[in-house]
Amino acid sequence: MGKVLSLFTGAGGLDVGLERAGLDTVACIELDADARSVIAANRPGWALPGDGDVNTAAQQLIPQALGMKPGELELIAGGPPCQPFSKAAQWASTARSGMQDDRAKCVHGMLDLVESFLPKALLIENVEGFLRGKDSASEVIEEGLAGINDRHGTSYRMVAKVVDAADFGVPQHRRRAIGIAYRDGVEVHLPEATHADNPMRAWDVLWDLEESEKPPATGQWAALLPSIPEGGNYLHLTARGDGEELFGWRTRYWSFLLKLAKDRPSWTLPASPGPSTGPFHWENRPLSVREQMRLQTFPDEWRIDHPFRAGRRMVGNATPPLLAEVLGRTIVGDLELGEASARARLLGGTPSLLPVRQPRVPRAVAPVPIPEAYQPQVGAKEPHPGEGIGPSPRRLATRG
Template identity: 50%
Template structure:
């Protein structure tokens, strides 16, 4: 095997969600950059020999000093740079605060510049990035900035980089979680990338199928002001059940809370998107009216069941919620290896979640609202309207291909 084949440089590695999937596909991670101290410890727990780059794991500092020779490569040898820059400057939630409406002007977006700098230094054959839809769409997206940067790199080095992106739902690829994220694939020198075809679009893996054989070491207990309302919300529903348009007593105003407020899993559907920083009332909650255990979160992100995480429950939840679903990364890794004409693993996906047709369940009864909440029942003002406060948005699948030439 020639030097550089199958090699990947991992940026924003977190606890290893994307890296695990790429390794399952056949890539070899030769360096990882992660700033979070707890996540770095998690990487070393699972990969004691991991090459963690930079004293502090700061991608900006690493980009300023790291060279291909430091990893035993020549410029152009590296197969892949992968990772997802912090999404906060581009996320929908951030846009409700004036300080969040900055996109590439946000200081946190300097990590995108660092990624571009490393692409220029290494000239990898491919780049894989994951982010939120706001990274490529909307007034503050980074897409045009990224295009221009790749054009400059192409022209300066007599190469051709193409930028492709698509909004994918992880549930379509066997991940038991509805998680929509933008996947960006950048390829060098007219390489054609075929997006993976959905394997579970018509029949996704359900939360019950995924979790039926998971035994938590420690079952968390719901806490907070609204925790006792969970038994009064059917599985698969959220606080809207307790509004003027729901079927329960009106305790909240319609669309006056975020979607994941008191949001519960439905056993016959994939999980809702896992949150990295949930509050006491932030779902998705288990249908047993409690937060999800760490082992359950690992399964819903398709991380290996024996994957170890440093830190307490909150730290583990943050690491899992920030991760790329490993099975989705395995799908993408296989397609990248095929595009680069490199040998990849064949047959059944290593991280696939098995489906047990014998798994059955009965609907859980919905309890009456606890007496302590009854004084709150009564007419409430609804959401003021589009553009006047937090509201749900429907994300439509989109894709775009764009090429730059020397």
């Protein structure tokens, strides 16, 4: 139904979903060696031209190299590096830097490739700070597309929306910014939520997965995990929680000792968590790479045969394939790609990556008292000194 040039492909989450929507990835621009090896192992037919750097590709890759003329490509899709725009960066001493961060310069490379190929559509998926806020890339993208329109008579206009992947059947709360622009002025119809009131749950995708190698919990707080209820975090062990007071209220980041609940979606899977950063499995351990892939809706045949840390990083950075499939179906419908009969069959059915809801979810296991080793630390604790972003109020209070 259409060909895709994939940018910042990573482990292929966006492309797997677009493939399920009938779109064919013809080339992937990806810099990371681990991710390139995943792509090569799973889809040998997806070309990996050049060194994988988008800025280099913008100077060297032309439509003729992929056997097409300018304007023949259906879609350029990708998510530029998200770290400069991520909420996690709020906890860094430098805070978010947005387009001032060197890692964000590849946005210009992406726009250069759009001008070279003039695809029928551009799809961007990223953290919510990428397309909104004072440090976002939205102004740069809008100005870049306006320049392309002036020079080539096109009608690109980015339509953006922040969505929660769980609203579309992904068993994981994952807020993402979605941006779509069409070359010829076709109206963009961003997908409407289908599962906002009845989300898929962690149990729906993990119930039958038997892992032979389960990663152990590490770090000084690992033994506390059995004392945290399913679906809870360290706040259970504060003055306002139901457990003993071991921590001050809101003095830790939200995902500290955070555990999955069987009957709810997962929280966002991080790419490079610390030893106490969840979500953890209800079995009181980190999630395996395969378990994380299930929560991201990767199909089981997609393999990431890398060491745990590398695999977790790639999965945590990936677009949920089901969300990508939903977006791909939207683009196929809006642009009327492919033959009408094939398109009707595709759009008339349920997304292929949607999990199967299980009829019964087991009861949660009750938390146990905190281990004896932590008992000397139990007692009254000061709560967080006030509202604010990240640790700033705490730093200010300390200085005072």
